[in-house]
Amino acid sequence: MQETGIDKFDRKLLAALQQDGRLTNAELSERINLSASQCARRRVRLEEAGWIKSYHAVLDRERLGFGLINLISVTLATHNRDSAKQFAELIMRLPEVMEAHALTGEMDYMLKVVTRDLKGLSSFVNDYLLPHDAVQNVKTSIVLDTIKEGGGLPL
Incomplete structure (x- = not known):
């Protein structure tokens, strides 16, 4: 991400919104020492320029x-554009997939997937991943405890 076009007040505004996207312009004003109207203009500019992509609510998964x-x-059986495209299309259709990353190294993809229980994990792997033509190998790990999640960018 290029940094041209933002100043220290924009960074403060982005950091504050990253922690709480529901902050009003008046609340932002207090936090970054600019008027509410200046905060509003900066927020709109940052949104329109794509510095702020969207706002989300963090839901209680459990x-x-x-x-x-x-x-x-996940390791693909063959490494070509069609296999990668077909696999990406599958992943985009599966709401259980919270994150999907294409990687270098031994494996091709790392998925973060939520399921209700072990049976749900088994169904996900056996019904969606393993039958897919592009998939050669699948390895699963269950998260025992989350130490840090949803950390913001270091502004």
């Missing part, structure tokens, strides 16, 4: 019944 976080490494 209260919503998703008891397991699973890290799944």
Whole structure:
């Protein structure tokens, strides 16, 4: 990400919004020592320029019944554009996939997947990943404890 076009006040504004996207312009004003109207103009400019991509609510995964976080490494059978594209299309359709990263090294992809329980994990792997033509190998790990999650960018 290029840094041209933002100053120290923009950085402070971005850092504050990264921690709490619901801050009003008046609240931002107090935190970064600019007027509320200046904060509003800066926020709009940063949104329109793509520095702020979107706003999200962080939901309580466990209260919503998703008891397991699973890290799944996937290796493709063949390494060509069609296989990668087909696999990416599959991943985009699966709401259980919270994150998907293409990697260098031994494995091709690392997925962060939520499931309700072990049966849900088994179904996910056996019903979606293993039958896919592009997939050669799948390895799963269950997260025992989350030490840090959703950390913001170091502004």
